[in-house]
Amino acid sequence: MAHTFEELVEMQRLADAAHARAHQLRDQYGPPTAHPWSEQQTQTYETAWRAARALDRDAHSAITAYAREHGEARQDTETRVKKSAGRLE
Numbered sequence: 001m002a003h004t005f006e007e008l009v010e011m012q013r014l015a016d017a018a019h020a021r022a023h024q025l026r027d028q029y030g031p032p033t034a035h036p037w038s039e040q041q042t043q044t045y046e047t048a049w050r051a052a053r054a055l056d057r058d059a060h061s062a063i064t065a066y067a068r069e070h071g072e073a074r075q076d077t078e079t080r081v082k083k084s085a086g087r088l089e
Helices: 005-029 039-069 074-084
Strands: none
Touching: 005 039, 005 074, 039 074
16 A cells, blocks of 8 residues: 555554553563562553554565555665654654
């Protein structure tokens, strides 16, 4: 499926938000080595982490396809997307 640049930016924002949520959960629960997480905490964190990785993978694939379709270097497209998503200064 062809994506617009704006869709790529939104995909990146969603991936970034999912990663932030997984990190927030890890910070909230504390290190599992300090005190074991409950089964519910473990499942919640693992689900959040899998979702973040899936969104990141989908964004990366879409960026690669977009760059190829537009004759751009993938890294240049990725940099523009991340900058537009607010990830890079």
